[in-house]
Amino acid sequence: MDSPLPPAAIKRLGQNFLVDPNIVRKIVSLAELTPTDTVLEIGPGRGILTEALCRAAGHVTAIEVDPRLHAYLTGQQRGLSNLTLVLADAMTYPIEHLPIGTIVVANLPYYLSTPLLFRLLNQHNRFHRLILMLQNEVADRLVAKPGSSAYxxxxxMAQYTADITKAFKVSGQCFRPRPEVGSAVVLLRARKQGDLKPEEESRLATLVKAAFAHRRKTLANSLRDKGYDQKLVAAALNSLHIPLSARGEVLSITQFIELTRHLYGGFSSLRH
Known part of the structure; x- marks a missing residue:
């Protein structure tokens, strides 16, 4: 009996299926998997990477939002005893229940890559390593330095929680259908302990998002618009020798941490 044909790609779901086995080998090699590792794959698609992950790791949980692909993969991967296929939305699936030390290996849907990245980074104490296929532009943002347009x-927030390497670019010819944008694979190694406590990290995230809410505005005005006390902001910037005319894009991660400490007050000393 012939195998069923794989479902066609749905554009609104950002489906571009990886078809190049050489890229699969490079991704798995970058992940440095062992037979005791647990892996989370988001968007397994037609399963080319899933099979390779199952051969290299102890257990793989693959989350697929498309019922057609989930049904197809259920039939195709029947012989993989260490695979758990889940029909779910990765934005709502309880990833916080996965084992500590789980390694994320995924070809993220490009239309959802940024919110998914923030969700994964919020669990940086759980996911010690992330190997992600992303739109090249997003990969550049992950490794961007202060003062650059991509920063x-x-x-x-990514660089606060992880050491990041843009490992290699991936040609559009490696996908079917071919995407309209370039792709790249990045490696994120989560830091075991950040400079701030968990409750302080949430304040840092709020401050950072406010700082970049309006890129053309100064940092002081952006924070004022988000409800921060203008006098307190001015005093904090002055204390840190940051000009009132500065925009958020020129501040280093260390400066954002120090600014958070000044604005909220009472923070413990930075941990190194």
Missing amino acids: GALSV
């Missing part, structure tokens, strides 16, 4: 809230 933003995602850059700051």
Whole structure:
């Protein structure tokens, strides 16, 4: 009996299926998997990466939002005893229940990559390593430095929680259908302990998002618009020797941490 044909890609779901086995090998090699590792894959698609992950790791949980692909994969991957296929939305699936030390390996849907990244980064104490296929532009934002046009809230929060390497670019010819944008694979190694306590990290995230809410405005005006006390902001910037005319994009991660401490007050000393 012939195998069923795989479902066609749905454009609104950002489906571009990886078809190049060489790229699969490079991704799995970058992940440095062992037979004791637990892996989370988001968007397994037609399963080319899923099979390779199952051969390299102890257990793989693959989350697929498309019922057609989930049904197809259920039939195709029947022989993989260490695979758990889940029909769910990765934005709502309880990833916080996955084992500590789970490794994320995924070709993220490009239309949802930024909110998914923030969700994964919020669990940086759970996911020690993330190997992600992303739109090249998003990969550049992850590794961007202060003062560059790509530097933003995602850059700051990603670099606060992880050491990031843009590992390699991936040609559009490696996908079916071919995407309209370039792709890249990034490696994020989560830091075991950040500079701030968990409750302080949420304040940092709020401050950073406010700082980049209006890129053309000064940092002081952006924070004022988000409800921060203008006098307190001015005093904090002055204390840190940051000009009132500065925009958020020129601040380093260390400066954002120090600014958070000044604005909220009472923070413990930075932990190194």
